[in-house]
Amino acid sequence: MSAVRFAGIGKSFGAFTALHPTDLDVADGEFLTLLGPSGSGKTTLLNICAGYLPPSRGRLLVGERDVTATPARRRNMGMVFQSYALFPHMDVHENVAYGLRVRRVPASEIARRVAEALRVVRLEGFARRAIRALSGGQQQRVALARALVIEPDVLLMDEPLGALDRQLRKEVQLEIRRMHLARPRTTLYVTHDQEEALVMSDRVAVMRAGSVVQVGTGRALYDRPADAFVARFLGESNLVAGTVAATDGTTATLTVPGLPHAIAGSAASGLAAGARAVALIRPETVRPEAGGLPARIVERVHLGEIVALRLVLGNGLELWCRRLAGTDPAGEGIEIGWDPASVSILPDAA
Amino acid sequence: MLDRLAGRLGPAALLLPAVALLAVVFVLPLLRLLELSFSDPAGAATPYVELLHDPIYRKVFAATAWVAVAVTAITVLLGYPFALALARAPLRWRVILFACVLTPLWISVLVRTFSWMLLLETNGPVNRLLVAGGIVERPLALLFNQTGVLIGMVHVLLPYAVLPIYAALVRVDPALLRASEGLGASPARTFLRVLLPLSMPGVATGGAFVFLLSLGFFITPALLGGASSITLSMLIDGFVNERLVWPLAAAASMILLAATLAFLAMAARFVAPAAVAEVR
Numbered sequence: 001m002s003a004v005r006f007a008g009i010g011k012s013f014g015a016f017t018a019l020h021p022t023d024l025d026v027a028d029g030e031f032l033t034l035l036g037p038s039g040s041g042k043t044t045l046l047n048i049c050a051g052y053l054p055p056s057r058g059r060l061l062v063g064e065r066d067v068t069a070t071p072a073r074r075r076n077m078g079m080v081f082q083s084y085a086l087f088p089h090m091d092v093h094e095n096v097a098y099g100l101r102v103r104r105v106p107a108s109e110i111a112r113r114v115a116e117a118l119r120v121v122r123l124e125g126f127a128r129r130a131i132r133a134l135s136g137g138q139q140q141r142v143a144l145a146r147a148l149v150i151e152p153d154v155l156l157m158d159e160p161l162g163a164l165d166r167q168l169r170k171e172v173q174l175e176i177r178r179m180h181l182a183r184p185r186t187t188l189y190v191t192h193d194q195e196e197a198l199v200m201s202d203r204v205a206v207m208r209a210g211s212v213v214q215v216g217t218g219r220a221l222y223d224r225p226a227d228a229f230v231a232r233f234l235g236e237s238n239l240v241a242g243t244v245a246a247t248d249g250t251t252a253t254l255t256v257p258g259l260p261h262a263i264a265g266s267a268a269s270g271l272a273a274g275a276r277a278v279a280l281i282r283p284e285t286v287r288p289e290a291g292g293l294p295a296r297i298v299e300r301v302h303l304g305e306i307v308a309l310r311l312v313l314g315n316g317l318e319l320w321c322r323r324l325a326g327t328d329p330a331g332e333g334i335e336i337g338w339d340p341a342s343v344s345i346l347p348d349a350a
Numbered sequence: 351m352l353d354r355l356a357g358r359l360g361p362a363a364l365l366l367p368a369v370a371l372l373a374v375v376f377v378l379p380l381l382r383l384l385e386l387s388f389s390d391p392a393g394a395a396t397p398y399v400e401l402l403h404d405p406i407y408r409k410v411f412a413a414t415a416w417v418a419v420a421v422t423a424i425t426v427l428l429g430y431p432f433a434l435a436l437a438r439a440p441l442r443w444r445v446i447l448f449a450c451v452l453t454p455l456w457i458s459v460l461v462r463t464f465s466w467m468l469l470l471e472t473n474g475p476v477n478r479l480l481v482a483g484g485i486v487e488r489p490l491a492l493l494f495n496q497t498g499v500l501i502g503m504v505h506v507l508l509p510y511a512v513l514p515i516y517a518a519l520v521r522v523d524p525a526l527l528r529a530s531e532g533l534g535a536s537p538a539r540t541f542l543r544v545l546l547p548l549s550m551p552g553v554a555t556g557g558a559f560v561f562l563l564s565l566g567f568f569i570t571p572a573l574l575g576g577a578s579s580i581t582l583s584m585l586i587d588g589f590v591n592e593r594l595v596w597p598l599a600a601a602a603s604m605i606l607l608a609a610t611l612a613f614l615a616m617a618a619r620f621v622a623p624a625a626v627a628e629v630r
Contacts, residue, residue, distance in 0.1 A: 052528055072531045079532045085525035089547050098543075099533035148531065 003028040003186040004049065004154055008058035011044050018044045020211045021058055024059045026154075031177075033197040035233070036207030042190045043158060045207075049188055050156050051075050062153055079146030079156040080171040080265035084139045092118070092142050093127035120179065124129035138170045144176075148185075155187040161196060173199045194234050198222070205231050226268055227346050231280045234309075238281040238319045241348065247271050251330035252345040254279045258315025261291070265343030280344040283308065288329050289337030295319070297332050311336065380607075388598035397601035405584070411605075415584040416494070417571070418564035421503045422511075425560045428504065429511035432486055433552075436512070437519040451509045459506055463573045465492060466502045470574070494576035502570040507563055511556035518552020519545070554620040562610055582606050 002025040005186055010021040021040040026032045047053040049060065051072030060068045063275035078099075086095050088307055096114045105113070121141035131139065140160055147155060161169045177200045180187065191197055197204045198218040205215045206229075214226040218234075225231040226320050240263065242256035252267035254277055263279040271277055299310035307328040309321045321336065323329075388394040401407045436447050454462060469476050470492040477489035492498055524546060530540040568583040575581070580588075581601060589599035 050528075050532055052532075072528070073534045073536065075532075076534070077532060079529065081525050083525050084521065085523060085529040087526060087529075087544060098530070098535075102534040102539065146529075147532070262545060 002026060002061075003063060003190070005061040006045070006058065007061065009045070009048055009055045009060060010057045011041075011048060011053065012056045017210055019048075019055075022212055023189060024041065024212060024215065027202075029186055031184075031187045031189065031200060031202045032318050033189040033191060033201040033204045034207055035191060035194060035197040035204050037192055037233075039209075040207040041210040042192075042207045044189050044210075046156055046158055046188055049154065049217070049238045050077055050079050064306055068324045075154075076150065076152055077156055078150055078152030080140075080147050080155075080160045081145045082162055084143040084160075084163075084213070086139055086142055086146070088131050090131070091127070092123065092129050092131065092134070095131065095142055096149050099146065103150065110221045113149055114145075117145040120148065121145045135315075136163050137172065140164065140172065155185050157187065157189045159191055162195075170197070176200055198234070204234075204287060206233060220280075223342075224266065224344055225280065225346060228278045228280070228348050231278075231286075231344070231346060236283045236320060236322065238283060238286070238345075240279040240281065240317065240319075242277065242279065244271055244273050244275050244277050244345065246273055247345070252277070254345050256315075256317070258317065259313070263343060263345070263346045264340045266341075268344060268346045270347045271345060276348050278346050278348050280346055281319065281338055282342060283320040283322040285338045285342040286319055286336055287323075287338065288334055290335055292335040292337035295336050297329075297336050299336055300328070354392060383600045385602055386596055387604050389600075390597040390599075397595075397597045398605075400598065401601055409583050410582055413446065413579060414565060417499060417579070417581060418561050420500055421564045422508060422557050422561040424500065424504045425508050425511040426515075426557050429508055429556060430515055430553065432508075432550070433512050433515035433519055436516050448555040451512050454505070455509050458533050459569050463502055463505060463570045466498070466570075466574060470498055470501065493574060496575065498574035498576075499571045499579055499581075502574040503564060503567060506570055507560045507567075510559040510563060514556035514559065515549060518549040518555075522548045531606045551620070554617065558613075558617045558620075562613065565610060565613075566606055 004026040006022050006024040008021045008023060009019065010017070011019040021022060021332075022041075022045065024045075034045055035114075036042045045054065049057045049068070051070060055068065058068075060065055062075070087098065089094070090098070093114055096117055097110050099114060100110045114127070115124070118127060121144050123130070123138060123141055123145065126138065126142075131142070134142065139162075143160065147157075161172055164172060173196055180200070189200065201218060203215060203217055204221055206213045206221060208229055214221060214230050222234050225234065231237045231239065240256055242263065243255040245253040245255045245262050247253075247267050250267055251264065252271055253262040253264045255262045256279070263281075265279055293313055295311040295313050297309050300311050301308040301310075302325065305325055306322050307324065307325050309328060311319045311321055311334070313319065319336070390396040432447075432451075436444060436451070439447055468474060471477075472489045472491075472493075474492075476492065477486075480486045481489060490497075492501065493508055526548070527540055530544045531537075535543065554572060566583050567581070568587065570579045571579065572584050572587065575584070583606070586599050586602045586606070589595050589602060
């Protein structure tokens with residue numbers, strides 16, 4: 001059973017279409033991330049789910065219930081805002097208790113549930129602190145506790161880690177992931193950060209220009225992206241443009257001007273012989289190979305445990321190659337190859 | 351060039367001309383007034399003793415304070431919804447509503463007060479409307495009494511309440527209101543628990559503005575009020591222009607000043623000039 005179902009949901013502002021009619025199912029207890037650049041419609045979709053924005057068309061179902069016309073306050077969803085939106089005139093305890101007081105929960109139960117929620121986000125002992133006395137990371141956790149304590153049917157998060165520094169962001173990502181695994185709860189998470197999406201999500205919906213381009217597990221999106229846009233958005237990628245020489249539906253070969261052999265790989269859907277397409281060769285799959293394509297190393301970038309090499313092939317084509325530090329080849333000249341099984345031939349996303 | 355100069359001299363230097371002007375035209379006369387208030391031939395403190403003990407004068411003080419409190423309460427109650435409408439209105443409407451607030455400020459208080467005299471007189475349009483509408487049987491006494499004073503002062507002072515409240519309202523992050531709604535709160539609860547408390551600095555600032563201006567207000571009470579509603583500023587005017595008792599006038603002015611400063615000291619905790627200075 002799907003916990004949340006977007007059925008043909010779309011949103012227009014006058015002549016501008018923020019969200020094309022979209023179908024999307026979120027399974028019960030699933031952590032689904034809406035990933036896309038700004039303006040791709042991901043926050044629009046989230047706000048429609050929360051009830052802050054009425055859709056222009058389509059229906060929204062939560063469980064079996066049609067909530068399209070239900071006001072936000074009757075949807076029982078927990079929202080974590082990008083700016084946290086904590087009430088500055090209340091302390092931590094009162095912020096977390098707010099949704100319970102609204103629901104007329106008895107005082108003793110409020111005390112118990114707030115304490116429990118603060119324990120879950122590891123903020124015991126902070127109950128009487130003023131909001132402005134908290135760090136960004138602590139405020140983020142109060143916001144999470146406030147959303148969780150009402151036992152929401154759906155947890156919604158709008159780039160909640162955007163304001164945190166990189167180190168803290170990584171920690172909180174893992175923390176949110178662990179909390180989710182300990183107590184799975186249907187979650188819609190919005191971000192433009194691919195790493196965040198990959199770390200936390202059961203599935204990721206990649207969005208672009210108001211449409212969902214592809215939905216799948218992080219692994220599936222990384223290995224078999226639907227098109228060049230998804231490939232570029234998740235991870236590092238070499239995209240080599242060419243013409244489809246042949247395809248049998250599952251595999252395809254791509255002719256690239258100046259390369260001696262066609263590039264073989266798995267075929268994405270929507271490919272036709274003779275059409276323009278790109279070959280996705282992930283940098284970590286490019287490896288030194290005796291007797292392979294001759295290339296010249298023109299740049300070395302040290303990224304800690306990884307070294308990124310910029311290679312130029314004979315025809316002027318550039319490829320990035322990533323090797324573990326210490327295993328990167330010395331010298332300038334190199335012969336390279338890759339495993340055809342890891343290559344995808346994709347339609348070129350215009 | 352100018353920036354450099356300003357940077358070197360600092361804000362203190364930029365304030366100097368204004369401070370100098372205030373010292374000459376405000377502080378010096380004030381000191382002279384203080385001196386004057388203790389210059390009664392019958393004894394230095396006599397004017398103060400007379401003012402604070404005579405029941406008639408005490409009634410004037412009480413009436414002044416009461417008018418100030420009433421005007422403050424009414425302007426805040428009228429001003430809050432208006433400020434809220436201003437903060438919520440789409441841009442085009444906001445411009446029109448702002449004009450409604452600001453235009454009166456640019457018109458002389460005297461002109462506005464005379465206009466109210468025309469509107470409120472026994473056979474004026476307000477009374478004719480009330481009678482024609484069957485709301486009252488006979489024209490109401492709206493002029494030369496406290497009702498007239500309240501109507502006129504509320505009108506003149508309303509912008510001073512609206513603007514700080516508006517400034518406080520637009521500073522409230524709209525995400526807070528959505529957070530409250532998302533947590534299940536009704537619009538009324540969101541207003542009472544989130545928007546109202548967060549806009550209180552604006553209410554306090556606006557209320558203090560209006561209260562302080564009311565305490566010393568002269569033209570409107572003088573023209574719209576009657577003998578039954580004399581305020582402190584009218585009393586001072588009488589001392590100076592009719593009875594020519596300068597020490598008494600000076601002493602009354604000092605009492606008004608002391609009351610104002612005392613109120614400011616009390617209100618300083620709640621009033622936030624920053625709420626006005628930091629309008630985004």
